[in-house]
Every structure is written in structure tokens, then in C-alpha cells.
Amino acid sequence: MKTSVPTIPRQTVVQAPRPAAQFLRPDKSGFISGWPRPALREASADVRQAWGAVASRAVETIQNSGWMTGAVDQAISDTLGTGLKLNANPDWEVCGFKSEEAASEWARKAEKRFRSWSRKPLECDARGKMTISQMADAALRSHYAFGESTARILTRRRRFATTETKVQLFSPLRLVQETREEARLHQGVFLDADGLPIGYRLRVRKDGAEETINLPARDRDGRALIVHIFDGAADQTRGISPFAPILKVFRQADQLADATLVAALMQTIFAATVKSDGLSDEVFDGMTVPGEGGQPDLTGLEAFLGVKEQFWSGNRIDLSQHGRINHLFFGEELEFHNSNHPHNNYLPFMRNLLREIARAIGVSYEAMAFDYENATYSSVRMGIASLWPLVVRRRQFVSSPFYQAVYDAWMEEQVFKGWLPFPGGYQAFLKVRTAATQAEWNGPAKPTADDLKSAKSMGERLERGVSNLAIECADLGFDWEDIADQRARESAYYQQRGLPDPHAAKGSPLVGHNGGPPMDDAVEEDADTGDETQQEDV
Template sequence: MEQAAVKPRVRVRAGTSAGYMRDTQSGVIAARPASLREHRDEIRRVWTRAAGLAMDLLQNSGKLRGAADQIIADTVGIELQLNPRPDLSRFGYNPAETIAWIRELKAEWKVYAWTPLECDFRAKWTIPQMTDIGVRHWLAFGESVGVCDFVPRSQRLPGTKTGTKFLLLSPQQLVQDTNDVEGLYQGVIHDSYGRPIAYRFEEKRDGFRQKMDYPARDAQGRQSVMHAYDPFSSDDVRGISPLVTTFRKYLMAENVDDATAQLMFLQTIYAAILKSDKPSAEAFEALDMMKEAGGDGAADIASDFVDYFKAQLDRAAESEIRLGPGAGVSHLAPGEDMEFKNITAPGPNHKDVIGTFNRETARALGITYGGYTLDFTQATYASTQMENASTWPIARRRTDRIASPHVLIPYASWVDERIETGLTPFKGGIEVYRANREAILWALCTGPSKPTADDVKKAKGASERIVNGTGTLEQEISEDGGDPEEVFESRLYWHNRYIDAGMKSPFERGLPSDAAADGDTPAGKNKVDA
């Protein structure tokens, strides 16, 4: 006969059950208090304190200041390359006309962006400089804000040709006021749908501080205020410094470094120890008590004892111990010994502990450990490549989310001015441009080239992808921090110049430089011209 299936029995200790948040016997989860609040409320609660502490650390830490410069170098480089991508075919432009229109626009933009008198409201900074400042604002405040405005001809400085100006403001000027009645939350005014319609800044005008509202968009719906930040939640209104998550561990590491340095300093100075078998102060106090007790011969014994040590001290007074220039020990008193202690700081675990702190800070900032600490003692080619592979997408994302608005928003307002004033002709006229403005202004910004530990291997990889059809020149050039259109125009110009001068063009090749060495080209056979 078949036996009935028996349900397995598992013994479970009383008071335990499977599920989320099941604590350990030590109560490690229960010991950590936590509450759930709206993320934007949490930002508003700590924004001022976090910004002040982040700014203090950036101003007083060479390591963090260097990390900030490294982030700017990874995100912006020298400048962001503007790459307009309008589709002008539906407006009657053929490919040649489209290329010519974009080329002219980019050439004029270069002059505008690198002329503070033209692009900056204060006439101080270039667009690349304001982009750098904006990234620093993001590091300290978690956001960057600016205003695009048009300055009429009567208010322009002499020699100024354009009226479009970009004013970069400090995020601390964006007020912290909140008023649900008017839709104001931490300085940003929203409509009933939650859309930002104005930003309230506190400014100093004519010696008085006053609050001013700047509309988020103008009457035609064009963006006027730039507010670049990286939201954590969909309800976020303001940003917060990325340094916030590093405060605890960074300050702990700083305290460890300070304590270690002070300990080494003290041990370096006081490592020489004078050992003596002479009695301490308590022994001399005991002799005084013998005198007061009045025992037979106690006073004489105490006096003889003091006279003995007085003679030794007189002898020792003639000797000296010198530290510094001309260091030496001429003579020690009887019973004394000179001992030199070895420095015991830092301890054997100091490097590992500091390394853990530094890795956490570097990870939160989105840079490599080597880029943050400049410690490459244990770095290998593989580890360097893996570091770059993990942080490079973060740098590209930071370029798109944080740095690019400092270029794209002024660029859009500048193109508006050029087309509506007739400086840049457009087929169909102003009305067609206004109706298709977003499509015509579509552009991308590319940052610096991807870092690599071996330029030769990187170049071979790019060539292999192009030959196999898995990559494009546009993709490879953009990853290298260049502009595909500018690279093409430059190569065409120099190719024709070499040919016209009767010289062989360096661009007439179809294979890598070391193809023959790799056996790709038969010996004695010329390489195929491009």
C-alpha cells in the first residue's frame, strides 16, 4: 500500500518569523532610529546647514577642493562642445544648406560664448567660466540657478552687439520661504498643477535687500530661469549638496588624520625619555613626615638623605642634554638612563581605515579613488580601466543634467535674438521658426574625452569598432571630447592644403599606423588610400 504523504515539520524558535526588517539578537536595526518624511521637506529642513558645511569643507580642505576641480575636469573639461542637431529638411533646406547653416551658427556662437561683454550680464565671465562656477555651486548647494534676460540697446555697454545676457546667481539668493496659499515652496512659486511659474530671489539693490520674483518663462513660453539640480524624488523642488552623504565619514577621516599628525608630532619631539631611579616627590614628603614624627635620629637621617641627592643634582647640573643642532648628551647623573622611543603612530590599521573613508567619499562624488586621493600605489591597468568604466557614465550623466543647461539655455535665447533680428536668415520667416522652435534649437553638449590608461589600446579599439561597423565616427569622436563636424571640417581643410602644396596628405590611409607590424598588410604592398 502507498503511504500518505507526510507534511514536513520544521522547528522554529519561539519569537521568530521570516519577513522583512527581522532584527538581529543585538537589535542593530532597532538601535537606528528612522522616520519617513517627504524628501522635499527633508531638503528644506537641512538645506541651509548642509550648504554652509559643504562650503566650509570646500574652502578649508585641499583634498575636497582638488576633488571639485577633478569633477569639473571630468564633466566640462575646457568647455562643453555645442553640437546643434536641427532637422531642417522639412523647412526646405537640403543637406548642404543644413551643414552651412549649422556651421555659421556655431562659428557665431563661439565668438559670443567667449566674449564676456556679450554673454554675461555682469560682463565678467565667459560661458565656459559660468559653467565651471555652476558645477561648483552644485557641489556646495546642490543646485545652480541663472536668469536669461534681454538688455535693450540703451542699457548696453559700448561695443556690445547682442542683447541676450545670462546672469548666474548664487543659490543662497533663492529664498527659503514657504507659503502654501500662494504655491510658494522654498523660494519656487508653483501653479495648481505643480509647475514652476516664478522664482523668488533676495537681492541687494541701492543698499537695501529686497525680494524679487523672476518668471520661469516669458510671455511666449520661452525658458527664462535656469535651475539645474539632480532630484532624488519626483516631488523635489530644490537640490542638496552631494557632499551631504559624506559629511559623517569625511569628518571622521579628518579627525583621524589630525589626531595621527598630532601624535606623530608629539612623539617626534618627546621621543627622548630620561629614566631615573631617583625618588619621586612623594618620597621627599615622607622625609618631612619623619622629621615631624620626632623619632630617634629621624631628623639626621632625613637631612643626610637630602644632602646626598643635593650633591647628585649639583653634579647633574653641570651636564646637558641637547636636542636639535649639535645634539648630544654630555653626562648623566648617577642612576639615570637615556632612552629613545620608536614612533608608534600611525598604527598598522591606519591606512586601511583611511582608505575606507576615502573610497566612500569618492564614490559619493562620482570620481575614482585615484582621482580623489592621487594614491596609485596599488593601481593596475585592469583596476584603472574598471574605475574609469564605472565612473565615466556618471561623468557623462553629470554633463547632461548639471553642466549642459548653462550652455543650452543661453544658446536658445541667443538664437531667438539672431533669427528674430534677421542676423541669421531662416527659410519660412519668424513665424515658422516660432512654431517649430524646439525642433530647430535641438542640440547636444559633449564633455571631455574618456580617460584611459593606454592611448594605443583605446585607439585600436575605436578603429576596430569602426571597421566592424559596431561604431561610428560621430560616436568615437564625441567620446574623445571632439565635435564630429569640426573634426571633419578641420581634416578637409588640412587635406586640401597639403594636396595644394604638393605634399602627401597624412589623411590618405586606410589602415592603422602599425598594420604592417600586425601582419594586416603584406610586406611591400602600399596601404590603400582612403
């Protein structure tokens, strides 16, 4: 016989999950889990898949939208202005110059000659149409449309042209969208084992037909033959338009504007309707009597409509004639309809869309939309301070490489032909090409909301020793050595004609006229005399 043993219930212990720090913690609401997981891959693959769709829409957007055209023009003006200015700065020790002064003199001579060459389309442009600054403008515009800019460095001997170095811009559409891993061809760019571009596959038009050719990226001496500039990830071989993140936003703004305009037009072209009590079903039934065959007798209704038709045949509402008032039939009322669009939420929503577009392009909303309604002095200054690093970055990473590639090719011809003597000659130049063509490219000055306060800030920095002339002049888009040379020439010019030096320091005895008191004393005496004269006149 089995012994009955009482069972003691045991409490089940549930262990609580141990706390852990992690990304994407359990989502009880399902908000994150409902977000489709995008593919994770290299940037080059994303660019290859979306390049054509983004480029076509970006080009269409720039061509047909005043907002986007104005934003691109504003970004180009902030970055380039009328063009970047060369500030040659060769490494004089590596290049073999005897002294830093000799290298500086050589650099100033190179700057003047490059400036003269770059401003003559017949000398610098293979098509003979544009200056270097105009080509830089077009290259930056291509950056916004296609995400990249492309050009060729050619050697052409032309009539009426002294130099043979020519630049030819071409559309990035000429680069084929072909990828062959076995040939190391990625979107029309041939790469070596390290990912260095060594060649390009282009579609060119010859004798009315298009054909595909392969061109090397450089010649045997290292001179660039193809200039391909874009801003992107390290593994990209082609660029993509900065408009890619905002194409949807622009489409929303465009549709919002069109829909609001259609609704406003429908209501703005005001409508007038005649309200009438009319005939309800009960009244209609009361005016009819059964006739033969069960058909209603509409004699009473026809008589009523006949009287109404006779009334309106002699009266007409004509809204095209101002001030004309007509009598209405009894039981009728004339009602006018006005416009209720755009709605109160239209302007805030449109402003928010334009702010997102301006943020992606790299300009301020106020500059893009010309809307300074709620802007203050502090907000404008803060906006400029926030966007200026983006302008400098765009100038440094997108525009300066184009100028530098052109300057390198031009310098090589100058040294090769002996027009710009270099220590050791052409062969020595090829060995130290990078050190010899080292340069900085200065653009337009940082915009200010108050020039006087900006000038005082500059003077304060120089006085306290936390800045120097090179930095401050570069911020204004000038070369400090050019400023110093020009000031010296102006001072000498004034002194030769017995005039006070306009650049003498304040309080210096040189400020006054020859043989006269200093300018400060003269001003004080004139001020005192003026006060006395004024008191006498009063």
C-alpha cells in the same frame, strides 16, 4: 452520588506558523528592532529641512579641505574639460528647410557664431568677466556646494557689444527659503497646479539694502528668464549637495588626521628623561631619625640632595648641541622616546574613508588621492569604465541644460534681428523653437590608460560596422562634420602644393609622390635598400 469518570489527558496541538515571504521578518536578535525607524516623507520635505545645514557644511568643506577641493576640480575637469562643444542638429522637416543639406549648412553657421559669441565675456556675461565655459564651470561647482545652480537671462544693450543677450550667474542663497502652501510657494519657487515652476522669489541688494522680489520664470514668448538646474527626485523643487551623504565621513577623516598628527608631533619632537632609582619610602624612612616634637630629622637626606645638586650644577644635558655627552649621577639613566604614530591601521582606514568620499563625488580614488600604489593597468581601466557613465550622466543632466538654455536665448535674438535667417521668420521660429534649437553638447574624451589600444578598438568597431564616425568623434569630444570639413581643407591644401594627401587611405596610389610609386612600394624599396646597406656596413 456522583460517578467517578476517569479523565483521559489530551495532548494540546500547537499549530506551527505558516511560512510567509516578507520584508523585515521577525528579528530574534533584536538587531533591526534596535534601529530607530526614520520618518518616511517626500524628498521635497527632506530637502527643505536639511538644505541650509548641508549647504553650509559643504561650502566649508570645499573651501578648507584639499581632498574635497581636488575631488571637485577633478569631477569638473572630467565633465567639462575646457567647455562643451555645440553640435547643432535642428529637425529640418519641422523647421521648414528645403533639404537636410540646407539645414546642415544653417547649423554650421549657427555653431560658428555661437562659438564666437560665447568666448567673449563682454558679449555673453552680464558682468563682463567670464565666458560661457567659465560660467558652466562655476555652475557645476555650485552644484557640488549647494546641489543646484541658478542664473538669469538678461537683455542688456552695452557699449562695445553687438548682441544684447547676457547671462548672469547668482548664488542659490539668493533664493529665499520660504514655503507657503496657500500661495504654492515652495522654498522660494512658485509652482502651478502641475508643479511647473512659474516664478522665483529672490533676495536682491539695492542701494545697500536687501529686498525681496518676485521674478517670472519665462517671458510671454517662452524664453527662459531664470535658469534653475538641479538633479534630484521628481517631487523636488530645490536641489541638495551631493556631499550630504559623506559629510559625516569627511568629518571622521578630518578628525582622524588631526588626532594622528597631534600624537605624532608629541612623540616626534622626541623627549629625553632621566631615570633614577630615587628614594623609596623605606630608604627615606631609614635616612630620618625622630627629633624633638616627633619631627623627623632630614639631615642625612639634605646632605644627599646637596651633593646631587652640586653635581648637576656643573653638568647639564643640552640636546640642542649635537654630540655633547654628559656624565650622569650614579643610579641614573638617560632614556630617549621615539614616535609610534601613525599606527599600522591608519593608512588602510584613511584609504577606506577616502574611497567612500570619492564614490559619492563620482571620481576614482586614485584620481582623488593621487595614490596609484596598488593600482594595476586592469584596475585603472575598470575604474574608468565604471565611472565614465557617471561622467556622461553628470554632463547630460547638470551641465548640458545650462548650455542649452543659453543657446536657446542666443538663438532667439539671432533670428529676431535677422542675423541668422530662419524659414518663415521670427514667428515661425517661436512655434518650432524646440526643434530649431535641438543640439548635442560634446565634452572631453574618455580617459584611457593606453591610447594605442583605445585607437585600435575604435578602428575595430568602425571596420566591423558596429559604430559610426558620429559616435566615435563624440566620445573624443569632437563633431564629425567639423572633422570631415577640416580634413577636406587639409587634403585640398596639400594637393594644391603638389604634396601627397595625408588623409588618403593606406595602399592608395594617391599616397605616393606625383609620378612616383605608391607609398607602400617606396617604403618597401627603402626598407630593402636599408637592409642591404646595413649589411654592407656591418
